[in-house]
Amino acid sequence: MPVEMIQTKRLFQQVYEQLAGLIAGGEFPLGERLPAERDLARQLGVSRATVREAMIALELSGLVEVRVGAGIFVARDKPLTRGSADEEEIGLGPFEILEARRTIECAVAYFAAQQIQDSDIAELEAALAVMEEEHRTGFKTENGDRSFHVGIARATRNSALVRTVESLWDLKYRAPMWAKLHERVRAALLRPALLSDHWQILEALRRRDPVAARDAMDAHLVQVAEDLLRISEAEFIGEVADEDRQRGRRAVGR
Known part of the structure; x- marks a missing residue:
């Protein structure tokens, strides 16, 4: 049977991919404000630091933008990069x-x-x-x-x-x-x-x-x-x- 190499992904990378998938699927439409990081951390069962890293990765890929004093908003539904949060990219x-x-x-x-x-x-x-x-x-x-x-x-x-x-x-x-x-x-x-x-x-x-x-x-x-x-x-x-x-x-x- 075909097998694939097992990859151990960093925790923030998993959060990034889940949020990127929700954005691509329309769960968070263009222009919508994402939930507060504290709420995301609680819902995902991860630390605020992990969510913060995932948000930075989303920003670097062009999917979200930070508006000081307002929050984090969806900027695109497809990343500007290859769509991953690989170490070689970010x-x-x-x-x-x-x-x-x-x-x-x-x-x-x-x-x-x-x-x-x-x-x-x-x-x-x-x-x-x-x-x-x-x-x-x-x-x-x-x-x-x-x-x-x-x-x-x-x-x-x-x-x-x-x-x-x-x-x-x-x-x-x-x-x-x-x-x-x-x-x-x-x-x-x-x-x-x-x-x-x-x-x-x-x-x-x-x-x-x-x-x-x-x-x-x-x-x-x-x-x-x-x-x-x-x-x-x-x-x-x-x-x-x-x-x-x-x-x-x-x-x-x-």
Whole structure:
């Protein structure tokens, strides 16, 4: 009998294909507003992050458009691309990358705290100084942020870990889905709020405390994911929570 190769599809890809099929079948006609992401997540039994990635994939394929302050609307009934959410077309999902970073960089921070030297701490301080300067100039690059995280990997004295962390950061820059998500976040609010997280990681490393360094890194990357969800959703409804403003001011005034 004929057989087909079994394919393991990413979860957001399955959501993308289900929604694309509903659009093509007329369940969501042209110009209609899609249900809220929270409602879709509940109906589909998946996380909001998965739905957000599926929506970005739909947008990249031209099937939907985001109208800030209004929602997500059906723009076409057939995709502009081949009609899939394959990795070769749209790259890795932003929350996939964050999950990988959380798994690896938390362990790296733990290891680094046991190996770190004063020269490494000076390098991390310099990276944070660059981040603060980038904030003052509008965050046109992520050089300071990348240098900080790669610098922690260097402190392990393990070249394989350095290359792994560098590769994870490079994935971001090659991922169309990550770029599309970042179009809708207000970097001036998101990144300054997270500067304080980096200082907490550095303080744990200064104390040579592996558990504290690991936990501070974990809290940081969890916060990144939560902020990306909350602030990008806030962009859809045209609002920004006061707590984000407060976190940003506290980080800048450190």
